[in-house]
Amino acid sequence: MRLRRCGPDAVLVEVDSLSEVAAARAALTGLPGLVELVPAARTVLVSFEPGSPGSRQVQAVLDQADLSAAPVGDSADVTLPVVYDGADLELVAETAGLSVDEAIALHSSADYTVAFCGFAPGFAYLTGLPELLQQPRLGNPRTRVPTGSVGVAGEFTGIYPRSSPGGWRLVARLADDAAALFDPTREPAALLSPGDRVRFEVVS
Structure with missing residues (x-):
């Protein structure tokens, strides 16, 4: 340290x-x-x-402090409904040696924790991504990733709170009725904060 x-x-x-x-x-x-x-x-x-x-x-x-101990705090539990139709879902499944259904089940069944936020307002880096789904970013980033896209990159999964360039492999998107990840008129403006626990709920 x-x-x-x-x-x-x-x-x-x-x-x-x-x-x-x-x-x-x-x-x-x-x-x-x-x-x-x-x-x-x-x-x-x-x-x-x-x-x-x-x-x-x-x-x-x-x-x-014991930095090896898991922290205890007032973190929130957040469930986000998602549709698994991301542009890179087949690539992620193939790279992991899984079927698309198996990749969806693996990603959606994991327990995630917000490690930190950055890149864009409301963008949370979530840990807990299963090892098979830990894959590199795309070789050529997209110039535009749609708002609400769920992607994987390295050891993280994350959700784009607004349209922006990005190189994460896209596996899903927030359902239309999901809460906004960032709303400057709300307090707090960001839906997700470090320490929060996140689950993805599969919807069709």
């Missing part, structure tokens, strides 16, 4: 795994003057109100 100062009121915590990111984020919740915790694949950015003593307590808190 390494700590790096990011200006006078923020600290970047560098760790070795996604599980340590989750544990560090949970351990640092509640520090005095804490403004925001921003997890990523191997880091947690901890920002504080100007002059807060919390930034000087990060090291001590992490020294006492």
Whole structure:
């Protein structure tokens, strides 16, 4: 673990795994003057109100934390109805050595957790993707991925909250009646937050 100062009121915590990111984020919740915790694949950015003593307590808190332990928190359980008709579904199934139905069953039966958010507002990187479905991004990214598309890339699955370029392999899409992933008029604006547990429900 390494700590790096990011200006006078923020600290970047560098760790070795996604599980340590989750544990560090949970351990640092509640520090005095804490403004925001921003997890990523191997880091947690901890920002504080100007002059807060919390930034000087990060090291001590992490020294006492068990970063190998699963965090306990007030995370939400979210079920998202999806239609499995993604443009790359057959490619994903073939690469995994599965039939399309087997790939759908494998993806939809997994339990996912939001590791961190990024790339676009409301885009959550979900861990828990079965190993057979962990595949590389497309060699040539699409210039436009439709809103609500569900894709896989590496160890993650994720959902595009709005139309954008992207290189993930698309396996499904949110059903029409699914809640918006990002709504700036809502509080909180993002449907999914780090630590939330996510399930996909197959609809026709």
